[in-house]
Amino acid sequence: xxxxxxxxxxxxxxxxxxxxxxxxxxxxxxxxxxxxxxxxxxxxxxxxxxxxxxxxxxxxxxxxxxxxxxxxxxxxxxxxxxxxxxxxxxxxxxxxxxxxxxxxxxxxxxxxxxxxxxxxxxxxxxxxxxxxxxxxxxxxxxxxxxxxxxxxxxxxxxxxxxxxxxxxxxxxxxxxxxxxxxxxxxxxxxxxxxxxxxxxxxxxxxxxxxxxxxxxxxxxxxxxxxxxxxxxxxxxxxxxxxxxxxxxxxxxxxxxxxxxxxxxxxxxxxxxxxxxxxxxxxxxxxxxxxxxxxxxxxx
Amino acid sequence: xxxxxxxxxxxxxxxxxxxxxxxxxxxxxxxxxxxxxxxxxxxxxxxxxxxxxxxxxxxxxxxxxxxxxxxxxxxxxxxxxxxxxxxxxxxxxxxxxxxxxxxxxxxxxxxxxxxxxxxxxxxxxxxxxxxxxxxxxxxxxxxxxxxxxxxxxxxxxxxxxxxxxxxxxxxxxxxxxxxxxxxxxxxxxxxxxxxxxxxxxxxxxxxxxxxxxxxxxxxxxxxxxxxxxxxxxxxxxxxxxxxxxxxxxxxxxxxxxxxxxxxxxxxxxxxxxxxxxxxxxxxxxxxxxxxxxxxxxxx
Numbered sequence: 001x002x003x004x005x006x007x008x009x010x011x012x013x014x015x016x017x018x019x020x021x022x023x024x025x026x027x028x029x030x031x032x033x034x035x036x037x038x039x040x041x042x043x044x045x046x047x048x049x050x051x052x053x054x055x056x057x058x059x060x061x062x063x064x065x066x067x068x069x070x071x072x073x074x075x076x077x078x079x080x081x082x083x084x085x086x087x088x089x090x091x092x093x094x095x096x097x098x099x100x101x102x103x104x105x106x107x108x109x110x111x112x113x114x115x116x117x118x119x120x121x122x123x124x125x126x127x128x129x130x131x132x133x134x135x136x137x138x139x140x141x142x143x144x145x146x147x148x149x150x151x152x153x154x155x156x157x158x159x160x161x162x163x164x165x166x167x168x169x170x171x172x173x174x175x176x177x178x179x180x181x182x183x184x185x186x187x188x189x190x191x192x193x194x195x196x197x198x199x200x201x202x203x204x205x206x207x208x209x210x211x212x213x214x215x216x217x218x219x220x221x222x223x224x225x226x227x228x229x230x231x232x233x234x235x236x237x238x239x240x241x242x243x244x245x246x247x248x249x250x251x252x253x254x255x256x257x258x259x260x261x262x263x264x265x266x267x268x269x270x271x272x273x274x275x276x277x278x279x280x281x282x283x284x285x286x287x288x289x290x291x292x293x294x295x296x297x298x299x
Numbered sequence: 300x301x302x303x304x305x306x307x308x309x310x311x312x313x314x315x316x317x318x319x320x321x322x323x324x325x326x327x328x329x330x331x332x333x334x335x336x337x338x339x340x341x342x343x344x345x346x347x348x349x350x351x352x353x354x355x356x357x358x359x360x361x362x363x364x365x366x367x368x369x370x371x372x373x374x375x376x377x378x379x380x381x382x383x384x385x386x387x388x389x390x391x392x393x394x395x396x397x398x399x400x401x402x403x404x405x406x407x408x409x410x411x412x413x414x415x416x417x418x419x420x421x422x423x424x425x426x427x428x429x430x431x432x433x434x435x436x437x438x439x440x441x442x443x444x445x446x447x448x449x450x451x452x453x454x455x456x457x458x459x460x461x462x463x464x465x466x467x468x469x470x471x472x473x474x475x476x477x478x479x480x481x482x483x484x485x486x487x488x489x490x491x492x493x494x495x496x497x498x499x500x501x502x503x504x505x506x507x508x509x510x511x512x513x514x515x516x517x518x519x520x521x522x523x524x525x526x527x528x529x530x531x532x533x534x535x536x537x538x539x540x541x542x543x544x545x546x547x548x549x550x551x552x553x554x555x556x557x558x559x560x561x562x563x564x565x566x567x568x569x570x571x572x573x574x575x576x577x578x579x580x581x582x583x584x585x586x587x588x589x590x591x592x593x594x595x596x597x598x
Contacts, residue, residue: 026453026454026455028454028455028459030479031459031462031463031466031467031476031479031480032454032455032458032459032460032462032463032483034462034466035454035458035459035462036454039454082417086413086414086417089413091408091409091410091413092410092413109390110390111390111391111465112462112465114385114388114390114391114413115385115458115461115462115465117417118381118385118416118417118420118458119453119454119458119459121417121420121421122420122449122452122453122454122458123449123453123454125424125445125448125449126446126449126450126453128445129442129443129445129446129449134442138438139437139438139439139441139442140438142438142442143428143433143438143441143442144428146424146427146428146445147425147428149424150421150422150424150425150428151425153421154325154418154421154422154425155325155327155331155334155335155338155418155421155422156325156327156331159331159334159414159417159418159421160327160330160331160334160418161331162414163330163331163333163334163411163414164330164331166410166411166414167330167333168330177330180329180330181330184331
């Protein structure tokens with residue numbers, strides 16, 4: 001049997017997500033066309049589509065068909081993109097560049113950027129009720145997925161993490177607060193991507209619980225490595241200046257524990273993720289390869 | 300039979316909404332507690348609870364029980380409040396006062412205000428999947444209501460209207476664009492409140508269609524009168540300086556058509572709303588009284 005080819009897998013899936021986004025994003029014209037233009041600008045700015053790909057992989061891992069959950073995959077990318085647009089605003093992280101391109105408010109102005117974020121967040125929930133999703137998933141399952149999604153994105157998830165991140169900028173952060181920021185700001189939505197995929201794919205309670213565990217470990221590993229790349233990464237690859245977290249006095253894992261300890265922690269989290277899904281068969285191979293890639297990536 | 304007492308009805312319903320908000324709003328503490336504090340500040344700033352009351356009244360009008368749809372009523376107030384917080388931001392309408400109190404960003408800063416808005420919008424969809432709502436409404440009905448809700452709040456609804464409002468500030472606006480701004484910025488969510496109530500209350504297709512018509516007319520009337528009060532209103536009653544739309548060169552109905560024509564238009568819209576529900580019985584009396592009140596109000 002051939003070794004699983006992650007590079008090809010990611011490329012295929014990313015193309016599938018990009019084409020689904022073309023299908024499912026709003027086509028609004030007229031007086032509000034500008035905000036939809038800003039939405040396309042940010043969605044098409046070269047994202048890795050990590051969350052949609054995770055949702056699709058988790059769906060397949062429980063025996064579902066990722067082609068049947070594409071609106072939900074796109075909804076995740078909408079929420080992720082809205083969070084980037086709002087995080088980049090002058091009143092928040094005040095970033096001019098994102099993935100090597102001018103940020104949304106730099107191109108469209110602050111008002112349109114705020115509205116583009118609001119529009120994307122709202123649209124995510126419209127996509128979760130899209131007829132194409134309901135054709136393949138029971139309404140009660142979709143409701144559960146929306147519940148998981150909204151909790152992960154809201155004040156007890158991503159918004160909460162971003163709040164803490166902003167409030168603790170320039171302040172001494174203890175390990176507990178750092179863990180809160182990591183698990184909420186990035187971890188919650190990554191965990192939800194996996195959980196939503198497992199739910200919509202029709203997974204058993206046991207499978208869903210294993211995948212939640214996988215998603216939690218993966219989400220933390222993802223943020224820990226993001227922090228690390230801000231210290232040791234290559235600006236051309238990560239698409240923003242190296243050291244920007246340090247300059248903003250952001251709480252990061254390397255700042256608190258050093259580079260070696262950070263690498264060790266990331267590897268532990270990878271092992272936790274792999275262990276959580278050890279009972280799954282070959283259909284979970286993409287999730288295993290993704291866990292390894294997240295920890296070894298350089299961008 | 301006694302005449303329907305709208306004043307008492309509104310007071311009772313408002314108390315019910317306020318108490319439901321206390322029950323259903325997030326209780327988050329810890330690092331993200333600040334954003335929840337900002338959410339409470341804005342939600343408790345003296346809103347009239349128009350949208351929740353409309354949802355409950357439409358639910359009752361089709362023979363449902365408004366006590367069984369309280370999470371959805373609260374969800375509407377969350378989305379309405381988020382829209383006010385974001386509209387007031389310096390990059391948007393730049394308002395310091397809202398209902399006579401300092402706006403959210405004046406008290407908590409811009410970053411927390413943006414996050415409070417994002418948190419409220421997200422939380423609205425969490426509330427739409429609350430167990431208390433699902434206990435009383437079929438999942439497929441709740442999905443339909445979420446679909447209506449997200450469309451009304453998003454780029455083809457409220458966000459679209461606000462985008463046009465911002466883009467046309469200080470510019471000559473033709474009647475078509477003004478109609479677009481009105482029907483999207485305020486009208487869409489008011490219409491959705493009524494439609495969601497009719498759906499969740501178990502209304503027939505015919506009842507729902509009548510109520511959508513009622514909601515569209517009411518939403519327009521509401522905005523036309525809002526514009527009028529900005530010209531002829533009493534600052535103490537409306538909670539913001541009279542003439543602030545004119546100062547910001549906002550497109551308004553009185554600016555385009557004059558005060559008399561505006562009053563005439565509001566009365567026509569009231570009649571359209573009343574006609575739409577003429578076949579309903581006494582259980583629609585609150586909706587009738589609300590339509591009259593909206594056009595006759597002075598605040």
